[in-house]
Amino acid sequence: MPRFSLIVPCFKVQGFLRECLDSVLGQSFGDFELIAVDDCSPDGCGAILDEYAERDPRVTVLHLPENVGLGRARNAGVPHATGDYLFFLDSDDTFTPGALRAVADRLAESADPDVLVFDYARTYWWGGTRRNVLAHVLAEAGADTFTAAEHPEILDLLMVVWNKVYRREFVAEGGFEFPPGYYEDTPWTFPVMLSARRIATLDRICLNYRQRRQGNILSTTSRKHFDIHDQYERVFAFVAERPELAHWRPYLHRKMGEHCLDILAKPDRLPPGDKAEFFRRTAEMFRRHRPEGAAVDGEAAVLEGSWTGYRLRRQLVGAGRETARRAVQARRAAAGRARTGWASLHTHRPLDENLVVYSASSHRGLLGDPAAVYAMAREIAPQLRGVWVVRDAETAAQLPAGVEHVVVGSRRYLEVTARAKFFVNDVNWPGTLAKRPGSVHIHTHQGTPLKYAGADLRDKPGARLGFDVPQMLRRADRWDHSLVANRHSELVWERAYPCHFGSVRSGSPRNDVLVAGGSSDFRERHGIPADHTVVLYAPTRRDYRRSGHVDRIDLARFAADLGEGHTLVVRLHPSLASGPARGMGLAELARRGIVIDATDEAHVADVLLAADALVTDYSSIMFDYANLDRPVVVHADDWPAFTASRGAYFDITAEPPGHVSRTYRELARLFASGAWRDEESTRLRADFRTRFCEYDDGRAAERVVRTLLLGERLPDAEPPRIPGQPATRNALTSA
Template sequence: MPRFSLIVPCFKVQGFLPECLDSVLTQSFGDFELIAVDDCSPDGCGAILDEYAGRDPRVKVLHLPENVGLGRARNAGMPHATGDYLFFLDSDDTLTPGALRAVADRLAEAADPDVLVFDYARTYWWGGTRRNVLAHVLTEAGADTFDVARYPQVLDLLMVVWNKVYRREFVERNGFAFPPGYYEDTPWTFPVMLSAGRIAALDRICVNYRQRRQGNILSTTSRKHFDIHDQYERVFAFVADRPELARWLPYLHRKMGEHCLDILAKPDRLPPADKAEFFRRTARMFHAHRPEGARVDGEVAVLEGSWTAYRLRRQASRAGRETARRAAPVRRAAAARARTGWASLHARRPLDENLVVYSASSHRGALGDPAAVYDKAREIAPRLRGVWVVRDADAAAQLPPGTEHVIVGSRRYLEVTARAKFFVNDVNWPGTLGKRPGSVHIHTHQGTPLKYMGADLLDKPGARLGFDVPQMLRRADRWDYSLVANRHSELVWERAYPCHFTSVRTGSPRNDVLVNGGSGDFRQRYGIPADHTVVLYAPTRRDYQRGGHVDRFDPAGFAAELGEGYTLVVRLHPSLASGPARGMGLSEPARRGILIDATDEPRVEDVMAAADVLVTDYSAVMFDYAHLDRPIVVHADDWPAYRASRGAYFDITAEAPGHVSGSFRELVRLFASGAWRDEESTRLRTEFRARFCEYDDGRAAERVVRTLLLGESMPEAPLRLPGQATGRDALTSA
């Protein structure tokens, strides 16, 4: 008996079907059967299915004699299922790599619940990917099983059949089946979820939900949308036969009203002549199933009135939006004039010689080099007033207590930036910020560059998609000083940013803590055993992939290969922190303690200091980590593609800080053999440090404060000697 029976109904999807089938048949978990139902498709679906069945015995094909629709095609497949769990996959969607293994592991952990709900991502025809916006519902569900009474938030998730797996015995015992018609998922999903005694959640993207350019069948204009009424009647009938579910009637009553009004509001769903009938039928149904004493308010209250009243309300709403749209440019112009006037008013006042404005990573908070300079200024120059620019209240809440800050674009922001003498940032300030004569702009950058930057991107159209290089250079014209940590960076910045600034050999302020041996409490906070070897995996984004995320390998699989005595810590690139990358095999293994997700750690320096070895690809974090003089492994399985799309200033595979792996198996072998910390690794790291750790002596932040903010004299950073140790004693091959 297989673990899963995947039921895939097929109708007019020949262009997408092979990708769907391949995503299933190439899963690392192979204990499944795939029951493909050819719903009398007029295209080549049947032949494609037969071809796959001839190659793989796990594929069973049913050819229906007539087209019965999506729901009944699923029903046709169920009697042939022998697996423990039913998995309904639409034939134009795909499983993500490792999805079945993750689902199987979660089912085992939850002791075979009735239903397991997992996450999905919308994949768009133009290449974009967007994670389910309610993914937090799965995260907050926790590890225990529940029913809808204990965790009703699960009903807020998209009520579809394909984001769940169902215990077959549970389905058969309750006689669940799909009705004919549109919206067939509704009378399946609500009864199933309300009946399930044990539900589990999996915070992992398991299905890529394809968004077709012209939408799915529910996007077509048809009277078949009237089927929604029959589908909800089936839901209400199901509940009426089970008095113990009566408590859910108010919820279902409101949900039905919202669902029907959503269909009515869509301009391309119903023929215009049928909209009044649809409204009246919805209103009658809404009235007939209104629970006694139920409160009707909000959007669904319109169903208490007439079609005419609803239509007038919609017209008024559209007119209001149109008026607001036309007025918006006027309001924006007025606001811009007010902003300009307010800024000009304060620009007439003298510069405040002791005011320093800081920002980092596009106003995300007190981070990186600017944070190190800020901390040092508070220590040795308390007369300097430091003010942080943050993007919103959430970023402000992450600042250390008592930190003075302003929200970008606010009146206080305009006042502070008009008066400040000094500006410290690791990216460019907004174009609206003017540079007053006498003000000093200090640009710290974000580490040593490997990939092309600035003007060098002009011949890399893929890497600068949506990036205005001339505008960026105009903003860089405001720089007075550019901080450099090595001669490589100095040469790159002066080439990539052909502007009138002075390069200052200060070193990187954020690396002072690494050079001076600071370690933080990362290990203690995450409960990492003292005798464990901590492996930090820090991949960067890819410019050849829309969205930037590419699965190089499964982190949970890497953690398993490392085995006992190792702790894997994963830190994604900040630009990927809120995208689908977290749901592609990171959030769920972190919850289960297989690895640690350190993506949200505000201080990457603390994460690096806690690690005994770094595994990265082409991230600039390797240049910072090298100051610890600990082993580094470069995983470069797509180096040719990366270099061709983004450009690189040197070949990291030929001038690496340690061993280079060209495949996942090579990476695993490096750790299994111990070669990751052998003499060759030490030699390569020594040469790398001699080149890229030149000016970091642990006093970079002090050097910036004294020489650039206070105007004092202080020697430039001395050149570091090859092999000079810093921080904790380096690991050796011994």
């Protein structure tokens, strides 16, 4: 008996069917049967299914003699299922890699619940990917099983059949089946979810929900949308036959009203001449199923009135929205004029010689090099007033107590940026910020460059998607000083940003703590045993994928292969932190304690100090980590694709900071054999440190504060050097 029976109904999807089937048959978990139902499709679906069945014994094909529709096609596959769990997959959607293994593991962990709800992502025809906006409901449900009554938020998720798996015996005992019609998921999902005694969740994206350019069948204009009434009648009948579910009637009553009104409100669902009839049928049904004593409020309350009243309300709402929109535009214009006037007023005042404005990572808080400079300035130059620019009130609330800040675009922001003598940032300031004569802009960058940046992206259209190179260079024209940690960076920045700044051989301020061997409480906070070897995996984003995320390593397998006495820590690229990348498995693995997710750690130095080894691909984090003189492994399995799409200033596989792996087997072997920390690794790391940690001596932040903010000259006659390096010109002056 297989673990899963996957039922895939097919009708007029020949362009997507192979991708769907390949996503199933290519899963690492193979204990399943695939029952494909050819719903008398007039295109080539039947032939495609037969082709797959011939070469894979797990595939069974049912050819229906006539077209019966999606719901009944699913029903046709159920009697042939022998698996523990039923999995209904639409034939234009796809599984994500590792999805079945993740579902199987979660089912085992939760002791075979009646229903398991997992996450999905919408994938758009133009290449975009968007995770389910209610994914947090899955995480908040926790590890234990529950009923819908115990966690009703589970019903807020999209009420469809394909984001769940169902224990086959539970389905048989409940007699659940799909009715004919347009909205066949409704009378399946509500009865199933309300009846389930044990529901579990999986906070992982297991399915890509394809968003076709012309929408799905429910997006078409048709009288078939009247089917929603019959489907809710089936739901109400199901509840009426089960007294134990009577308490759900008010919820279903409201849900039905809101669902029908949503259909009515969409301009492309119902023929214009049918809208009045649809409203009247909905209102009649709403009144007939209203539970005794139930209050009617919210959006559904309009169904207590007439069609004329509804139309008038819609017109008034529309007019009100237009009036509100114009009012907002007027207020914004007036506020803009006021802000411009306010800023202009302050530009006529002298610069404040002690005012330093800081920002990091597009105003995300106290981070990186600017934070290190700020901390040092507070220590050795208390007369300097440091003000941080943050993007919103939420970010401001996360700042440490006592940190002065302004929100970008506010009047206070305009005031301090008009008066500040110094500006310290690791990305460019907004184009609206005008550089006053006498002000000093210090650009810290965000690490040593391996990937192409700035003007070098002109021949890399994928990497500069949405990136305006001329605008970026106009903003870089405001730089006075560019901080560098090595001569490689100095040459690259002067080429990538052909502007009038001077290069300052200061070292990277954020790396001072690494050079000094600072302390970190990361292990203690995450409960990592003191004797464990901590391996940090820190991949970068990919420009050849629109989402930027590509799973290069099976994290669960890597954690297992590292073995006892090891802890795998994962830190995604900051640009992927709020996207679907974590939902592809990282969040669930972290919940289960298989890995530690350090993506949200505000201070990356804490993570680096806790790590005994770094595994990365092409992330600039390797240049920072090299200051710790600890082993690094470069996993370069897609180096040709990466360099073709993004470009690189040198071949990291030829000049690496440690061993290079090009396949997962090579990576696993490096750690299994201990080669990751052998003499060759040490030699490669030493050469790398000599070249790229050239000016990092633990005094970079002090050097920046004293020379660039205070105008002092340190007594050092020579720039900071790694032992064995030849002497160079003074690090305290701009190139």
